[in-house]
Amino acid sequence: MAGKKNRRIKQFKDELKRNKTAAIALIFLILILLISIFAFLSPYPPDQVDVTSVLQGPSADHWFGTDELGRDYFTRALFGGRISLTVGILAMLISTSIGVLVGTISGYFGGRIDNFLMRSVDVISSIPWMILVTVVSIYLTPGLKAIILVIGLFTWMSTARLVRAETLSVKEREYVLYAKSSGQSLPKVIIKHIIPAVFPTFIVASTVSIANAILMESALSFLGLGIQQPLSSWGSMLQNAQGNLGNAPYMAILPGLLIVLTVYSFNRLGDILRAVVEPKTSGK
Amino acid sequence: MTETKEKLIEVNNLKKYFPLKTSLFSKNKQVVKAVDDVSFHIFKGETFGLVGESGCGKSTLGRTLNRLYDPTSGEIQFDGKDIANLNNKELQPYRKRMQMIFQDPYSSLNPYMNVEEIIDEPLEIHTTLLKSERKEVITDILEKVGLKKEDMEKFPHEFSGGQRQRIGIARALAINPEFIICDEAISALDVSIQAQVINMLEDLQSEMKLTYLFVAHDLSMVRHISDRIGVMYLGKIVEISKSDELYHKPLHPYTQALLSAIPIPDPIKAQNSKREIITGELPSPIEMETGCRFRSRCPFAKPICAEVDPQMKQVDGEHFVACHLY
C-alpha cells in the first residue's frame, strides 16, 4: 500500500510542477486556511465598534478600512472566511457522503433500488437549487447550522449521478466479474473493488462541492437568507457593502476577491486531483 | 478410452435470455436469446473449445456455466451435481473448483491492488490458510506462471499485457481448481505472446490435471489447444466434434464457412484453396424466431429450414451436428 501512496504523492508533485497556476492555487488555499484559523491574532476584535472611525478607507492602521460601525474590515474578512470555509467543508462532507452512498447503491444493485433512487434524484433536482434551499431554510431557524444542513442535504444529486455512472462501469469490469465468480461476498466486492474505483470521482467531486457550497452560501447570505448577524461571512459582508457602494466601494473588493480566489483555487485543486487520481488502467 | 472418460461438466438444455428494455407499449416482452437450448458435456482433463463470431453467445454461455449469470432454464451438472439453481451459499464449494480467466489483461486486474493482493483474493475466500501461508502459496504460483517473487509488490500497470495475463492465470490457479473457463483469454495479446500463454496453459493442464473450457473466436488457436470443439451461432451450438475431425470433416454449413474464412498463413495453400465465402451478415437474434438460425446465410437452405429448428444429431462417434442436411 505504501508504494501506491508514494506514487500518488509523487504524481501530485509532478503535476504541481507542471502546472504553475495549480501550485499557486494550492498555496493560496493553505494560506487562507491558516489565516482564518489564526484570525484571532489580529489586533482588532471583529466586533469592536469604533464610532470614531466609521467607513474609513484603507490606511496603515486598517489595511482594508473600516465598515459602517468602524469595525476593522480586514479582521472581519478573516473571521468571515472562517464561516465561509466551515460552511463549504461541512456541507461538502454531508453532500458527498450522501452522494457516494446513494450513487454506489444505485449503480451496484441496479433494478428497482436504482430506479427508486434515481427517480428521487430526478424529483429533487427538478426544483431549482436556489428555490429548494431557500424554501427549506424558512422551515429552519436561520443560522450557521441551518445553512450547512440545507446546502449539504440538497446538493448531493450530481455527486450521486457521477458516482452511479462510475459504479455502473466498474461493476462490468472483469476484475469485479472475477471476484463475483469466485464467490467473493457482496460487502467485500464493494469495499475492495467498487469503492477504490469510485474514490477518485469522490475526491474530485468533493473539492468542486466545497467551491459550490461557498458560492451558494455567499449568494444566500447576500440575499439575507443565510448567515445572520452578529456572525458574518464573505457573502453577508458583501450584502453590507452593497448599501455603501457609493461612498465605500473598497468594502466590496476584499470579500469578493476572497470568494473568487478561494472558489477558483478549490476548482483548480479539483483539476489536478483529477489528473493524479485517474487510475492508470493501461500500461501504455 | 472414450467409454471410460468421466464427465466433469454436463449441460442440458441450458437457456439464458436477457430481457430487452421493454417499451411502455409493447405487451410481449422481448428477449435476446443469448444462449438458447444448449446441451454439451466436458470430460475431465480435456480442453473443450467454444468458437463463434461476436454476438453468438459464447461468452454468455461461459459466464452462465460459472453462474456469473443465473440461467433462464436448464441444467448445469458439475461433477454430477446440478448447480444451475443453487444459491450463493450453496455454490461456494463449487466456486472453489472452477475459476475464470478473462480477455482483457487491462480490466481484469484491479488497478488499485498489487499482485499479492490480487492473487490473495481467491485464497482468502476459499481457504483457511494464514496470511503467511497464503504468501507462500502466492510465491509458488507466481513462479509457476513465470513471474518473480519481487513482482508481488508491483501493481498491474507495471506489467506488459502478456505478464498481466500471467497474473490472471496465477490468480485462477492459486486455489487448485479443477475447471477453468478461459474467456477469450488470449485474444487481446500479440501473436508472439499468445504462444507463450497457450504453452503455459498446456503445461499447467498436464501438471495440475485441469479441465478447460476455452472460449475464443480464433478458430486456429482453438483448434490448436482443444480436444473437442463446439461451434456456436446465434445462441445455439450447431456442431460438436473432436477438433481434428471438425477441421477435416466439418458438417454444418456454418462450420464449413467459418473454416474456409480463416486466412491460412501459407501463401501457396492460401492461393490454391477454394474459399467458400458466405454472403450476408449476422441477423439480429431477435428476428429469427423459428427454424434454423443460419438459414438466411446458408447456401443449402431448404424450405424445412425456415420452419423446423434442427435438433442436435449424433453423426458418428463424438461428432454431433444440428442441421437438416444430415
Next chain:
Amino acid sequence: MGNMVKEKNSLLDVKNLRTSFNNGKAKMEVVRGIDFNVQKGEILGIVGESGSGKSVMVKSILGIIPNNAKVDAGEIILDGKHIENLSKKEKRAIRGRDIAMIFQDPMTALNPLKKAGDHLIELLTRVRGMSKKEAKLEAIELLKMVGIPSPETRVDQYPHEFSGGMRQRVLIAMALACSPKLLIADEPTTALDVTIQAQILELLKKLQKENDMSVVFITHDLGVVATICSRILVMYAGMVMEEGLVNEIFYSPKHPYTKALLNSIPRVDGEKMRLKPIKGSAPSLQNIKNGCPFAERCEFAMDKCFKEVPEYKRFSATQKCMCFLTGEGDNLDD
C-alpha cells in the same frame, strides 16, 4: 537500390523515414529510419505486432499524425515527385486524390451525424468537382461497386444503420471515389468477424485488380498477408527486420524474428505441434537501447547484437534482412 527496372515501376519510394513523439517529458522514437518502396500494381503487406510502428509509419507518409509527433523524412517520392517537403496545403491535395486510406475501426470512422452517402458526395464534389446531383449518382455507383446491396436506399442512411462490415465497405467506397494510385489499408479487417473479414479481403483483391491500384496492407495477422499480399515488410520496434516476396518470407525467412513469428502461430492443417513462442515482451520505445531491437528476445543473439544495429544484407533482388547472423545468400536453418 541501383536496380533500374525497380525504380521505374516504383510508385512510392520512402527513404530514411523517422517519426518521434514528444509527450512533454520523454521523446519516443516510434519509426526509426525506414526505407521501402511500393511497386505499381502490387499489394505490399506490412506485418508487425503492436508497437512496431507500422501504423504510425504510414500515417507519417500521409501527414495525419498527432501534433506532438515529428516526422523527419529523408525522401518520400510519389510517382516520381518528391513530396517530403511539400507545404501542408500541397500535402492535403495528395490525400484522398493520390493516396487514400482505410482504417481499423469502421464503427467510428464515419461521422455519426452524416449520411453514408454524404461522406461520398462531399468527397466527390470537393475533390472531383462534381455537382451534387452527379455526385449522388456516382456515390450510388460506388456503393454498388463495393458490394452494398440496394445502394439507392443505403446512400441515404446514417452510419449507425450499417453493420461493421458494411461500414468498412462504405469507407472503401470513399477510398475509391477519387481513383487513387495508392490505397493504404491499416488493419481494415481486425475489428471484423472472420466471415466478414473474408468478404472484405476478397473485395479488396478484386478492386485492386480492376482499378490497377497499389495497396499497402498493414496487419498483424500472418494468415491475412499470406492470403492477400505479394510482398511483405516485417517490422519490429520501428524498424524493418526483413523484406521479401510473400513466398520468400513464408518459405525461406532469414531473420530470426520472422522465423520466430512464423513458429509462434498454430498451423490450421497438419499435425498439431507445440507452439514456439518468442520469449519476453516487446521493448519499450521510451528508452531505446543500442543494437538490434530484437536482440533481447532473440535466441541467437550475440554480444555484437547488443552494441550495434546490423546492416541490411541482400539475398535476392527482392529479399533483404537486417541481422548479423545471416550472410548474403546464407541460410540460417540448422
Next chain:
Amino acid sequence: MRLFLLKYILKRILQAIPLLFIISIICFTLIQLAPYDAVDAMTTPNMTKKTIDLIKARYGLDQPAYMQYFYWIKGILSGEWGYSIVTHESITNDLSVRIPNTILLVLPAYILALLLSILLGLIAGANKGKVADKIIDGLSSFGIAIPSFWMAMILVFIFGYLLDIFPILGMHTVGNEESFSDLLSHMVLPCMVLTLSFMPELVRYVRSSTIGQLSEDYVMVQQAYGAASSWILFKHVLRNVLLPIITIVGMSLPMLVTGAVVTETVFGWPGIGTYFVKAIQGFDYPVVMAIMLLSSSLVIIGNLVSDLLYCIVDPRIKGMGE
C-alpha cells in the same frame, strides 16, 4: 420510424406526469406544514368566526387534506394560484406581470451568452494548448468562481457610480415608463451581468466537447481524405458539438423564471426574483410555493423538450427503435 418517434414522445410525456404529480404533492405538503392557515390570506382580523367558516367552506378548507389537494390542483390547473398572505393580491396576477419582466432580462442575455460561448468554445477547442485557448479557458475557469452579485456590484460601481452612464436600479426612470430607450438603458447592466455569468460554463462545455470530437476517428478519416481543418471543423465537428447543446438549451428553460434571482435583487428589477426574495423574507408561503411549483414544472418540461428535440435531431436515436 415516424411511429416510433410518436411512441417515444408519448412515452416521455407519460413519464413526466408522475414527476409533476410528486412535485405538486411536495409543494402542497410544504404549504400544509407551514405555520399558517390558508384562509388567513382571505380574511381580515375583524371578520367574525362565522364569516371565516363560510369562506373556509367556500374554498373547501374545512375538508380533509386530500380533498384540499384536489381543490388546490384544480385551482392551479385553471390558473387560480391563490393569494399572497402579505399583500392579499392574486398570485396569478402578480406572476403574469413579473414573468415577462424576467424573460425580458434573461432571454436576450442567454441568447447572447450562448452565441458567444459557441464561438469562443470552438476557437479554444480547435486551438487546444495555444495562446487563444489558454486565454479563453483561463478566463472561463476564473469566471465560474465569480459570484454574479459581486460582478454586478463591480459593474454598478464602474458604470453607475464612476462613469454614470447607465441607471442602476429598476426598469424605468420614474415618469418615463413608456420610453423604450429608457428601458434599454436599464437593461444594459443586468443583461451584461447575466451574460457574463451564463458564459463560463457554456464556454467550457463547448470547448471540451470540441476537443473530444476532434479526437474522434472520423476527423482523422477526413484528414486522410484531404479535408482542410476549417472544413472539418465547420462541416463535421460543429454539428456534433451543437447537438448536445440542444439538451442544455432545453434544460435552461426554467431559467426564464429563476435564472436571475440574485441579479434582479441587486438591480431591483421587478421580476420573479425580487418577488420570490420578498416572499421568502416575509414568509409569504403561498407565493413561495407557487414559484417553486412553477419553476420545478418548468425544469421537468425543459427536460422533456430537450429530450424530444434531441430525438428529432439525432439520427441515432431514431434508429434505436428498430
